[in-house]
Amino acid sequence: MESTDEPLQLFLRQKKYAVDVGDKRLQAMASKAMVNLYDKQGAYEKALAECEHLMAAADAVGDVPLMAESYATMASLLSSQLALLMQRGGSRFQDTINQLTQKRDDVCAKYKVLYDTGKLHPSLRRQDVDRVVLLPWE
Secondary structure, eight states: OOGGGHHHHHHHHHHHHHHHHTOHHHHHHHHHHHHHHHHHHTOHHHHHHHHHHHHHHHHHHTOHHHHHHHHHHHHHHHHHHHHHHHHTTGGGGHHHHHHHHHHHHHHHHHHHHHHHTTSSSOOOOOOOOOOOOOOOOO
16 A cells, blocks of 8 residues: 555545444545545546535535535536546547536536525624623723
8 A cells, every 4th residue: 555545545444434334424524535635636537436425425414515515626626627638639528528518517506506595605693792891992
């Protein structure tokens, strides 16, 4: 095992444990870390596959900020993959480019729904003031 594989092995064990005990939040956190590792390594296919797991786990938990982050991460990964395919000769990969573009648009639409419904905005709360303290000005 190479030293670069050690963090990945740790997160794989964390994800396996989370699946075994049925903890979707822990599973989402492990998937999030794995997506970041795969993305840094340039392993976009693995990052995309793991990001699918992240999106599913975030949806299952109902954690809106994590859902938004997973959608944004997926859109970013798809954009990176699209740029790479276009750089390698876009006309040869036109069907794949069309599929990835559609998938990116779908993910962006999910993010927009979260934004439009106000779930991403922190709710403003009025907090009553119970006392005022005057400090001497020097």
